[in-house]
Amino acid sequence: MMDAVKVTALAGGIGAGKFLRGLVRAVPPEDVTVVINTGDDVRMHGLHVSPDLDSVTYWLGDVFDRERGWGRREETFRATGELRGFGAPDAWFNLGDLDLATHLFRSPLLAAGVPLSEITRRVAERFGILALLLPMTDDAVTTRIDALDANGSPLDLHFQEYWVRRRAGDGVKAVRFEGAGTARPAPGVLEAIGQADLLVLCPSNPVVSIGPILAVPGVREAVASRREAVVGVSPIVGGAPLAGMADRLMPAVGLEVTALGAARAYDGLLAGWVIDDRDRDLAPRIRDLGLRVAVTDTVMTADVVAEALARTALELVAG
Amino acid sequence: MMDAVKVTALAGGIGAGKFLRGLVRAVPPEDVTVVINTGDDVRMHGLHVSPDLDSVTYWLGDVFDRERGWGRREETFRATGELRGFGAPDAWFNLGDLDLATHLFRSPLLAAGVPLSEITRRVAERFGILALLLPMTDDAVTTRIDALDANGSPLDLHFQEYWVRRRAGDGVKAVRFEGAGTARPAPGVLEAIGQADLLVLCPSNPVVSIGPILAVPGVREAVASRREAVVGVSPIVGGAPLAGMADRLMPAVGLEVTALGAARAYDGLLAGWVIDDRDRDLAPRIRDLGLRVAVTDTVMTADVVAEALARTALELVAG
Numbered sequence: 072m073m074d075a076v077k078v079t080a081l082a083g084g085i086g087a088g089k090f091l092r093g094l095v096r097a098v099p100p101e102d103v104t105v106v107i108n109t110g111d112d113v114r115m116h117g118l119h120v121s122p123d124l125d126s127v128t129y130w131l132g133d134v135f136d137r138e139r140g141w142g143r144r145e146e147t148f149r150a151t152g153e154l155r156g157f158g159a160p161d162a163w164f165n166l167g168d169l170d171l172a173t174h175l176f177r178s179p180l181l182a183a184g185v186p187l188s189e190i191t192r193r194v195a196e197r198f199g200i201l202a203l204l205l206p207m208t209d210d211a212v213t214t215r216i217d218a219l220d221a222n223g224s225p226l227d228l229h230f231q232e233y234w235v236r237r238r239a240g241d242g243v244k245a246v247r248f249e250g251a252g253t254a255r256p257a258p259g260v261l262e263a264i265g266q267a268d269l270l271v272l273c274p275s276n277p278v279v280s281i282g283p284i285l286a287v288p289g290v291r292e293a294v295a296s297r298r299e300a301v302v303g304v305s306p307i308v309g310g311a312p313l314a315g316m317a318d319r320l321m322p323a324v325g326l327e328v329t330a331l332g333a334a335r336a337y338d339g340l341l342a343g344w345v346i347d348d349r350d351r352d353l354a355p356r357i358r359d360l361g362l363r364v365a366v367t368d369t370v371m372t373a374d375v376v377a378e379a380l381a382r383t384a385l386e387l388v389a390g
Numbered sequence: 391m392m393d394a395v396k397v398t399a400l401a402g403g404i405g406a407g408k409f410l411r412g413l414v415r416a417v418p419p420e421d422v423t424v425v426i427n428t429g430d431d432v433r434m435h436g437l438h439v440s441p442d443l444d445s446v447t448y449w450l451g452d453v454f455d456r457e458r459g460w461g462r463r464e465e466t467f468r469a470t471g472e473l474r475g476f477g478a479p480d481a482w483f484n485l486g487d488l489d490l491a492t493h494l495f496r497s498p499l500l501a502a503g504v505p506l507s508e509i510t511r512r513v514a515e516r517f518g519i520l521a522l523l524l525p526m527t528d529d530a531v532t533t534r535i536d537a538l539d540a541n542g543s544p545l546d547l548h549f550q551e552y553w554v555r556r557r558a559g560d561g562v563k564a565v566r567f568e569g570a571g572t573a574r575p576a577p578g579v580l581e582a583i584g585q586a587d588l589l590v591l592c593p594s595n596p597v598v599s600i601g602p603i604l605a606v607p608g609v610r611e612a613v614a615s616r617r618e619a620v621v622g623v624s625p626i627v628g629g630a631p632l633a634g635m636a637d638r639l640m641p642a643v644g645l646e647v648t649a650l651g652a653a654r655a656y657d658g659l660l661a662g663w664v665i666d667d668r669d670r671d672l673a674p675r676i677r678d679l680g681l682r683v684a685v686t687d688t689v690m691t692a693d694v695v696a697e698a699l700a701r702t703a704l705e706l707v708a709g
Contacts, residue, residue: 153492
């Protein structure tokens with residue numbers, strides 16, 4: 072384990088979850104703070120669902136389903152199956168029965184005015200998580216996709232509608248973070264960025280996972296001011312996202328779908344960038360951006376791989 | 391099957407559900423309207439739970455659990471189990487995963503301003519129910535129990551808190567129907583009472599199941615004006631309730647826990663009263679109240695028993 076360094080990670084969902092399991096093996100978990108995207112939070116059946124917060128929680132809480140990638144292990148989907156029978160408008164979004172408990176716990180607290188960050192603390196505590204998990208903001212920020220359907224008609228879609236319901240099948244014109252302009256970072260976010268010894272941008276979608284976090288006023292500037300301590304791990308391996316459909320979103324914001332394109336998404340924020348062995352050939356061009364580069368196995372099929380990856384990332388920008 | 395007679399039944403939960411399965415075998419289900427208690431509706435985890443509406447729906451929709459008495463057959467309780475892990479304040483109320491779907495379907499519609507009666511229609515349709523199910527009111531009416539705890543300290547409890555959480559263990563001083571004073575009968579309720587050929591008070595708790603329905607302004611008067619067509623089935627057999635804990639509530643409103651005491655709960659509303667074989671000896675005293683009396687098997691262990699009971703009840707006041 073590395074000497075006591077305080078690490079703050081910016082995180083989306085699944086890729087981040089896998090990586091963070093390694094990070095808390097590489098450094099003491101109490102020294103890790105995770106700032107998590109809430110731009111894809113969504114109301115389903117009247118409940119407040121926080122997909123990325125919950126993914127990270129389930130991965131770190133050791134109740135994740137590695138095979139499915141999202142949601143909880145030994146999950147069942149009986150309530151959602153029934154809701155489909157009712158023709159409920161949100162039944163296209165598959166919520167597990169165990170997962171529902173998280174949303175049923177969170178939603179009435181939110182309605183009673185308890186901040187999301189405080190609820191997140193209670194949920195993390197219930198799963199015995201020692202790292203500090205912070206939503207990027209307690210305010211409502213919503214990732215919306217300006218898209219074109221098959222007939223070329225414009226669509227204004229919630230990210231989940233674009234991603235899950237329509238399976239990223241529409242042409243993307245633009246990505247917007249509704250509400251980001253007036254959102255405030257959640258308590259502790261700017262401090263965690265300012266006071267960390269090292270900062271990590273997890274291997275998450277740069278556009279819709281890390282992008283919303285950086286869109287919260289003050290966060291991008293805080294990260295940029297710590298640039299020398301910031302390392303990122305490429306979510307793109309061999310020209311395709313390891314998980315998800317980043318290839319549909321990166322071109323819409325002018326990024327090529329490569330480990331180089333993903334590094335460019337973080338222009339001005341990084342000192343180091345970790346890419347997969349398969350992308351070794353891109354290392355010189357990434358160095359040309361002024362970044363240190365590490366090349367290693369980034370396909371996290373097990374916690375030991377994630378741990379080695381986390382060490383490699385931290386060492387790239389440490390000391 | 392009896393000749394086309396329109397029947398309107400006033401109903402609570404489990405006892406009513408069992409009886410109604412017989413009633414829709416005795417007369418065509420399309421000719422049956424059921425006015426259902428909503429006084430024990432309750433918010434749990436932010437969801438609107440309607441125990442009696444759902445009990446009747448599940449019984450008539452053939453998805454009931456006869457052994458457990460409440461809830462759905464082949465039910466699981468994974469979400470509620472998890473909520474207990476969270477220490478959620480409402481986790482003492484056991485909601486099944488299939489049952490949750492009903493509440494998750496209903497709650498956002500209610501929040502959007504759709505009346506409970508319209509939602510009830512959609513839920514009944516989903517379960518293929520041909521009888522018309524009506525909540526007693528679309529307004530909020532809440533059964534509250536003024537109680538004394540073991541130390542003699544006064545408690546003001548929601549009915550479910552008294553009944554489920556505290557297992558009817560407190561002394562009951564009074565039963566109140568909060569909001570009943572300004573509630574309006576749901577659309578169709580007064581018409582169903584006024585236009586029915588026969589009316590049935592189901593074998594439900596007279597105090598907290600049928601009581602709230604009669605407390606909605608206009609309902610008691612409407613039933614009273616049809617008195618000659620009204621038959622009730624005693625929920626008390628051999629001096630004890632067949633289900634539930636009516637014995638704790640009837641004395642609080644001055645009723646003895648017998649088939650006679652239950653009949654007295656409906657003073658001025660009944661023409662006929664059906665009691666169990668075991669209560670044969672009470673028949674003369676019930677006749678002294680001016681009621682016709684039928685004595686039969688009222689323990690509905692199967693639909694055929696409920697059907698025979700329904701026939702007996704209807705014939706007692708028919709023609």
